[in-house]
Amino acid sequence: MGGIPIVRLTEDEAIKVVQHVLGLGVTFIDTARSYKTSEERIGKAIVGRRDQVVIATKTPGWDKATAMEHLELSLERLDINYIDLWQFHGVSTFEKYERVLGPGGAMEAAREALETGKIRHIGLSSHNMDVALKAVASGHFETIQFPFNFVANEAADELVSLAREHDVGFIAMKPFAGGNLGDANLAIKYLLQFEGVVPIPGIQKVEEIEEIVNIANREPWGLTTQERQKIKDIRAELGTRFCRWCGYCQPCPQEVNIPQLMNIPTSLKRWGREQLLPRLAEVVENGRNCVQCGECEEKCPYHLPIREMIVEHIEFFDCLSAEHNVQQVSPK
Helix, strand or coil, X not given: CECCHHHHCCHHHHHHHHHHHHHCCCCEEECCCCCCCHHHHHHHHCCCCHHHCEEEEEECCCEHHHHHHHHXXXXXXXXXXXXXXXXXXXXXXXXXXXXXXXXXXXXXXXXXXXHHCCEEXXXXXXXXXXXXXXXXXXXXXXXXXXXXXXXXXXXXXXXXXXXXXXXXXEEEECCCHHXXXXXXXXXXXXXXXXXXXXECCECCCHHHHHHHHHHHHCCCXXXXXXXXXXXXXXXXXXXXXXXXXXXXXXXXXXXXXXXXXXXXXXXXXXXCHHHHHHHHHHHHHHHCCCCCCCHHHHHCCCCCCXXXXXXXXXXXXXXXXHHHCCCCCCCC
């Protein structure tokens, strides 16, 4: 289970979802210090059930002092004595990779925490293939977390087999491509074709995890000819020009909510126009503050034409708003 979506719920709802997930036999929960209230809510949900679950969390810190501070905060928020898997979060440049591993880097905090029993394993998450390949072969990490789904499937070419060769666990983030894939049967069965790959779908509703667990329990996981054709059709429709919600484009100097703007068509398709159009009005108006500086594109690990897509999606929203009579709001 991926621990981001529960931050959108009330605390009571979030706790119930996590407890339901555990009741279905899910044993691995991934979160991070930067996922708002996720750690606290997971911590409250696992009281009395600590031995039933592997807890993975992350630090975005580059240096030892910051990472150690994050570790203590994560332990406090999760209300546990040790973290099963502690990961360096979003190491998507070689600059950060070298800083983490260099003198006074975050790896020193991890090794110290390993010796004192505050963590049990060390991992790394990344959105950069070259960094991930180097990390897997380095011998420093026991797991790699990387985006992997049947559309963004670059990991299938080399990274998955390299991880298996070096006995590094592979955690597949974004199995639904940031909400762009709606068919759980296709998304989960595709990833289950790969030995040693653990998908971490973000869960917000108990119905979501029930469907996923049912799919995982229905062996064999082989894809039918019809399912393979569906995957091929979806790949052709989406291409590579879509946002994965990774958030590395943020923050914007103009305070534009780039991921929400980039995902307007997908969000409307998933949640419906009547419900979402009014709620997106303010996001779109703030999006008009974009000055096309290009800073976001420099940070995007997928090299998306963000400036161009923002303009397209604002125009798309305006057309729909006119059709549905959605009142525009004044930009802040």
